[in-house]
Amino acid sequence: MYTEKVMEHFSNPHNSGELENANAIGTVGNAKCGDIMKMYMNIEDGIIKDIRFKTFGCGAAIATSSVATDMVKGKTIEEALKITNKQVVDELGGLPPAKIHCSVLAKEAIEAAIADYYKRQGIENEITRNTCDGCCESCGHHQE
Amino acid sequence: MSKQIYFDNAATTQVRPEVVAKMLPIFTNQFGNPSALYDIGQEAKAIVDESRASIASLIGADPKEIFFTGSGSEADNWAIRGTAYALKDKGNHIITTAFEHHAVMNTCAALEKEGFEVTYVKPDSEGIISPEDIKNAITDKTILITVMYANNEIGTIQPIAEIATIAAEYKIRFHTDAVQAAGVLPINVGELGVDMLSISAHKFHGPKGIGALYIKKGTKINNLISGGGQEQGKRAGTENVAFIAGMAKAFELAHMQMDENRLKVAQMRDYLIANVVSKIPRVKVNGHLTKRLPGNANFSIECIEGESLLLLLNMNGIAASSGSACASMSLDPSHVLLSIGLPHEIAHGSIRVTLSDENTYEEIDYFVDKLEEIVKKLRGLSPLWEEKEDK
Numbered sequence: 001m002y003t004e005k006v007m008e009h010f011s012n013p014h015n016s017g018e019l020e021n022a023n024a025i026g027t028v029g030n031a032k033c034g035d036i037m038k039m040y041m042n043i044e045d046g047i048i049k050d051i052r053f054k055t056f057g058c059g060a061a062i063a064t065s066s067v068a069t070d071m072v073k074g075k076t077i078e079e080a081l082k083i084t085n086k087q088v089v090d091e092l093g094g095l096p097p098a099k100i101h102c103s104v105l106a107k108e109a110i111e112a113a114i115a116d117y118y119k120r121q122g123i124e125n126e127i128t129r130n131t132c133d134g135c136c137e138s139c140g141h142h143q144e
Numbered sequence: 145m146s147k148q149i150y151f152d153n154a155a156t157t158q159v160r161p162e163v164v165a166k167m168l169p170i171f172t173n174q175f176g177n178p179s180a181l182y183d184i185g186q187e188a189k190a191i192v193d194e195s196r197a198s199i200a201s202l203i204g205a206d207p208k209e210i211f212f213t214g215s216g217s218e219a220d221n222w223a224i225r226g227t228a229y230a231l232k233d234k235g236n237h238i239i240t241t242a243f244e245h246h247a248v249m250n251t252c253a254a255l256e257k258e259g260f261e262v263t264y265v266k267p268d269s270e271g272i273i274s275p276e277d278i279k280n281a282i283t284d285k286t287i288l289i290t291v292m293y294a295n296n297e298i299g300t301i302q303p304i305a306e307i308a309t310i311a312a313e314y315k316i317r318f319h320t321d322a323v324q325a326a327g328v329l330p331i332n333v334g335e336l337g338v339d340m341l342s343i344s345a346h347k348f349h350g351p352k353g354i355g356a357l358y359i360k361k362g363t364k365i366n367n368l369i370s371g372g373g374q375e376q377g378k379r380a381g382t383e384n385v386a387f388i389a390g391m392a393k394a395f396e397l398a399h400m401q402m403d404e405n406r407l408k409v410a411q412m413r414d415y416l417i418a419n420v421v422s423k424i425p426r427v428k429v430n431g432h433l434t435k436r437l438p439g440n441a442n443f444s445i446e447c448i449e450g451e452s453l454l455l456l457l458n459m460n461g462i463a464a465s466s467g468s469a470c471a472s473m474s475l476d477p478s479h480v481l482l483s484i485g486l487p488h489e490i491a492h493g494s495i496r497v498t499l500s501d502e503n504t505y506e507e508i509d510y511f512v513d514k515l516e517e518i519v520k521k522l523r524g525l526s527p528l529w530e531e532k533e534d535k
Binding site for chain 1: 447448449451452455456459468470477487488489492524525526527528529530
C-alpha cells in the first residue's frame, strides 16, 4: 500500500527529535484524529538552518514529516512557504488517497513553525490560513 | 525476513492439512451436482449430507436446522434481514449492541433506512452486555434481538443464554453471531436457547467462503437468495461441496482438541498479557480479563498510533491487527473500542493479538521483545509522550 520511499522514511525518519535552540515551534493536528505533528526550527537570517520533528501518527504521517523536513532544511523562509503538499506527495513517490491529508498536515506544520517564528520576532505576517485543527471531516483536505 | 509469526487468528486461520486433504479429491472425483440423480451427483450429495449431520451434531442441532451459506457475513445478513422482512407486520424494532461485527451492524443500519428502528445497547467498560439492558430496550414492536456470542476485537464473551431466556419470555426471535466462538467454545443451541446462530469455517482452520446459519425448526424467515431448491428451498445456489466437507472436517478437528486447546491457548495468552503489561509502561488491557476468548489479547498503548505499530511489527515478521482509524482506512477508530468508553486518542493506539494452538511461547517472547523495542522507538518520535514522560 505504501511506496518504498514512504517505507524508507517511515522506518528511518530523517531529522526526528527535538531541537534545543529552536526559535520556531509549530504543532498541528490532534490526538483525537490520530495525527499530531510538531516541528522545531532554528532560523537565522531568514534561512532554516536546522529542523527537527516529532510526530504521533500513522506510517504516512511519520514519512511526510521526515521528507518535508528534508525539503525545507537550508531553504529560506520564502522558499519553505512555497512548498505544496503535492510536492511532498511527489517526493515520496505517491501516497494512498486516504493518506493525502498527512502531506497537508506536514505543509501546515512548516507554516505553523514559521508563523511562530514571526510572532516571536514581532513580525507582521500573512500566514493566516486555518491550519488543521485535527477535526478530520471539517477541512476537506482529504479530498485534495 | 526469516521469522514469520501469525498473531491474527481472529481475522482468519491457517487451513489444517487434514482439511485440505479432505477437500482436494472432491474437486476432481466427487465433482457432480448434488441435485443430479446419477451416481456422481449422489456421491456429492452424500458428502453434503454427512457434513451437515456432523456440524449439526456438534452444536446439538438437527441436520435439517443447518443451512450452508457463502460466509459468516451472509449468515448474519440472512438471519437479520430474513427475520425483519418475515415479521414486519408484527413490528419494526430490532435490538442489537453497539459493538457487533460490521456484518450485523451495517445490516441493522441498512434496515434503519428501510424504516426499521434499531436500538444499539452499549456494553459496560469491560465489554460485557447486561441482559437487563436488553430487557429494558424491549418494546411491543420488537421482533428481533441479535447479540454476538464473543466480540471479534476484544474477545469478550456475552451472556447469550441469559439474553435468550429474556427473548423467549417476550416471544422475540433471538440470533447470535457466533463466528468468533465457534470451534473455540462448546456450543449447544438447545442449552443456549437461540433461534438462529451464525458460524464461519475460516475462523476455525477451515476454508474461507463457507459459513452456516442454524435456524431452529419452525422459525419463520424470508429467503435472501432466490433460485433452485437447494438448502430445503431456503438458500439457492449449487452446494459448494468441497468447502462444505472442509468446514465439517475443520469443525470436527476443533472439537476433538477443544478443551485441551482452550486451556493451552489461554495460558499462552495470559503469559503474553503479563509480559506486555510488565515490560511496557502505560498499557491498558481492553476487555474483561476472564470472560474472553482464550486466544484474544487487546491492548491500548498510550501515545502511539496503531498503524505505525503494525507496520513495524510486520517488518519484524509479525502479523497482528489494530483498531486504529488509519489502519482501517476510516476516519474513526474502532467502534468496539469507542463503545467500551475508550477516548479516541487511546483507541488509535490499540493492538489486537489473537493466538491459536499453533503459536508457541518462543513466538510470544520474540513478539514481546520486538513490541517493547518498537513502542520505545515510536514513543521517542511522539510529541505526546514527552508530555507524559515526566509524570
